[in-house]
Amino acid sequence: MDIASIVGLIAGLGFILMGILLGSGLGLFVNAPSMAIVIGGTIGATLVAFPLKDFSKVGKAMKRIFMFKLEKPEDLVVRLVEISNKARKGGLLSIEGDIKSIEDPYFASALQMTVDGVKTADIASIMQKKISMVTKDNKSGATLFTVMGTYAPAFGMIGTLIGLVQMLATLDDPATIGPKMAVAMITTFYGAVMGNLFFLPMADKLKVRGAEEILNMKLVYEGVLSIREGEHPRLMEDKLNIYLVNTKPAQDKK
Template identity: 35%
Template sequence: MKAASAIGIGIAVVCIIMAGIMEGVAPPMLLNINALIIVLGGTAGAILGGVGMKRFMLIPKLYMKAILSDHPDLGARVKTLVSFAERARKDGLLALEEEIEAIEEPFMRKGMQLIVDGTDPDLLREILDSEIDAMAARHKQGSSVFEKAGGLAPTIGVLGTVISLVHVLSNLSAPETLGPAISAAFIATLYGVGSANVVYLPICYTLQMLSQKEVEERSLVLEGILAIQAGDNPRMVQQKLLSYLAPADRVAVESGDGKADLKAVDAQAA
């Protein structure tokens, strides 16, 4: 489901604020610009120093991917590959050249082109396996940015609290101000722990899940391409590829409810 991450983060934030209000905490008490600067600015600076400018600049794109990306439609992939297997069995592998231009998903298009070019099966597997491994490595680098942020933000929040407490302890001559000052000091810790566990780590886990799904999709496509090249019976190709799908999705494919779509709506931009 698209935007599931945004919805989940929104629910978490609303529940935390509502619980605070029920405990008697007024929302304005949770606003502290100094703490926000320390936590967000400090975390951003630490991440920039740790991963470099190139990966740091990818953060907005990674946020959008985590929030808006949907899971690949494996059922549509199976139907598409089975249709290719039927065409190849009927008219030969060279007939698939006519289908290649209609494929927008780069990985599948590359694999089909390798088939038409007569690439050795072992070499074809090696090439496409390398593509999958390289994609997974890029995705891991992207999710690691948020994983690092999730680890750094709480510590920087504690640092902000310590800085505030230093100011509080330097003003012990005014005991009537200690309560509000100490309360404000802990806002930085709240921001650090909250941003890590409500934003950074959920985004990291979402990106990791999306990467795993994309690896599964490409593995399915690879097996289908190799089966087509080997001249396997289309029915056997379908049965082999259905092993990548959940039982409920297999029923939908076998009953013909799904539709093969040569234009992949989730073409990889990574």
């Protein structure tokens, strides 16, 4: 579970609610037609922009944001070095038992091909194709939320325009101007909150998640090919550590 995402959403909503309650009641900011315009309009526009198969992945993308679990790259390097040492001493067949303990299907599949004696070039080709597919999938999810984050404020403005038209149509009744103006502005509020607290931050988080996942896949790619080729574990470790330079805290680089 990603604590930062959950804490961020709770904190963002909490401060917004606090600002509302300090100045008025919450009831002023609850309006069903405004919600319908923003939510319905955003979903409708997204369906126009994306195929249904892409839109149906929203739930999967949300799960990646809040329930993301990935092995630390430093730990992955250590595991790869351990497997390399084992393979160097006992041969490739000696690492077959390690495959069962690996939860990552990409890693497990690559090692299984290595144990099965698949040619290095074929292993590399299959692993590269999987990296390309995951990269495309991650980019698609981030793009989807980015677009939704753009549409939501736009439909907030559309809702405001609808409210203003309705208000101008009843100018002969001054008592209704204030309430209708408030309702019109609430739609913009909904769009801004949905876009800037939910969709756009989620898109950015998916980009971060995607970069982390691809980093691990590249480590596995380099590590498994080194094991298949029988390279010295120390040489493999040096190659893999190059990928970790930009992931270490600034104080560790000094």
